[in-house]
Amino acid sequence: MSLLVVGLSHRSAPVSVLERASLNAEEQVGLLHDTVAAEPAAEAALLATCNRIELYADVDKFHAGVAELSTLLARHCGVGLDELTPYLYVHYEDRAVHHLFSVACGLDSMVVGEGQILGQIKDSLGRAQEQRTAGRLLNELFQQALRVGKRAHSETGIDRAGQSLVTFGLEQLAAGGAVEKWAEGRTALVIGAGSMSSLAAATLARAGVAEVVVANRTFERAERLARILMEGDDTDVLARAVPMDAVPAELTRADVAVSCTGATGVVLTAESIAAAVRGRTGEPVTEVGDDRRPAHGTEGRRTPARADVRETPLPPTGVGTDEDCPLDLTGTGFSVHGEAAVAGMDAATLEQHAAWVDKGTAVRVVEDARRGAEADAELISALAATAATVGRIPERRKPEPVEIPRPEPVLFLLDLAMPRDVDAAVHRLAGVRLVDIESLAEASADAPMASDVDLVRRIVADEVAAFGAAQRAAHITPTVVALRSMAADVVAGEIARLEGRLPGLDDKHRAEITQTVRRVVDKLLHAPTVRVKQLAAEPGGAGYADALRTLFDLDAGTADSVAAAGGAQNAQNAKNSEKTSKNRGPA
DSSP: OEEEEEEEETTTSOHHHHHHHOOOHHHHHHHHHHHHHSTTEEEEEEEEETTEEEEEEEESOHHHHHHHHHHHHHHHHTSOHHHHGGGOEEEETHHHHHHHHHHHTTTTSSSTTOSHHHHHHHHHHHHHHHTTOOOHHHHHHHHHHHHHHHHHHHHSOGGGGOOOHHHHHHHHHTTTSOHHHHHTTOEEEEEOOSHHHHHHHHHHHHHTOSEEEEEESSHHHHHHHHHHHHHOSSOOOEEEEEEGGGHHHHHTTOSEEEEOOOOSSOSBOHHHHHHHHHHHHSSOOOBOOOOOOOSSSOTTSSOOSSOOEEOOOOOOOOOOOSTTOSEEOOTTSOEEOOHHHHTTOOHHHHHHHTEEEETTEEEEOOOOTTOOHHHHHHHHHHHHHHHHHHSSOOSSOOOEEOOOOOOOOSEEEEEOOSSOSBOGGGGGBTTEEEEOHHHHHHHHTTOOOOTHHHHHHHHHHHHHHHHHHHHHHHHHHHHHHHHHHHHHHHHHHHHHHHHHHOTTOOHHHHHHHHHHHHHHHHHHHHHHHHHHHHHHHSTTTTHHHHHHHHHTTOOHHHHHHHHHHHHHHHHHHHHHHHHHSOOOSOO
């Protein structure tokens, strides 16, 4: 059996596809059970976060496994397989291990180094254990991924390379300024009371907001979060809970709103946000260009969704209307087919079409019947001078983009949900600054990387090699156990035969003979079994177990029963370990 992962993330798919492919809790459970029910897969675990969906499985056939997992993902996500396939990635065996360890260390996160992914991996393992879809391989893999992630955070400064998604989002709302200065004295509305919303509320409280209002569909959970904020020792923030139907009224009071719910549809529409801004300012809300350019010096990465451009006027002209004229100077502007179209053209031909380009301006040539060689040279020189001045004769005059100044926002929105909670049309509303998963993805593309990232990559590489060696060694252990069991049976049988031939053998001599025979067998088996474990731990060593079974004519069923018993015990040990050593990071 071999490890396979099929998935998509913010690195492979646009936010719109991730949004459509998101799975609720019931759909995740259904996907797990359908995966283990499929022929190629024996185990399954699902890592589903706001910016990734990855299905891990222990499969016996690579191609059949890829086809089956891809089909199941598409079916449960409700996205056609043909549409989903271009965004899927596949990792197999050691590459799959390397991918999960990198994810656990935050190297594959939207914000490099963020630690929330550890809680999400822990939840994924817990879900697979609860549904009994994780066996020995996935239990050991996910447990080791958690240990590798914690090691990366404790032994390196990877935390300095990035922040949590919440902190990064607040920095974007602050437009690159200090979050504490931006948040001081503001009123914050937090919609949702899950792990991400709780983290957002706590972060805002520590940043210095004056009040946090928590809204949630389950009012008791909102009250609990508000009480935790009020009782915290590191803040003196005021906090209160409200029902979800109070959100429109609270939006007219709030300066900043953070939304992260499990809703499958939009929670805050453009109309509701416009009404909130109108309630604050008393003026109608207009639409401006969709300005989602991130802070931190990344201006210019996104062009506005609306065509807010100003045309540069061009002089009208009626020349160049001949059918075969290479200089098309018709319409409201002009375009020239390029230097190649006029290269080698003599002055008479240019004069026939009665135009040339002089620094981007169409100029009519004064007809001169007395024009001779000197005039010809003058025309050609003028054309050459123009090409030399502008570098080339432009094919068309492009409109120049013009920045449309936006008014200062009166309402800041941070949408951390997937699928989105806030209507994307809010980006076009004046007086509102919206940061969502899509704009965070663009901003993080240019975020600085810490030097500690290289250290984490080395840790991941070492841990992948160690995990692979341990798995390959574990693969041969049942065969070695079966070999020693067979040897013990042979010794017991021969001692029984000896007792039949020597019935008068006393207990002392019988014990001495038995011990001697066992020592001989152990010494004969010691070197081969130690060496075969070493060889099996190396890359390509998986075949040594089969060779050992063949050489000693071992019953394959015996080795499989040993492996199954060991796998069940390992799974139980992993589950017990999960209960006793819980990850304290945000889920």
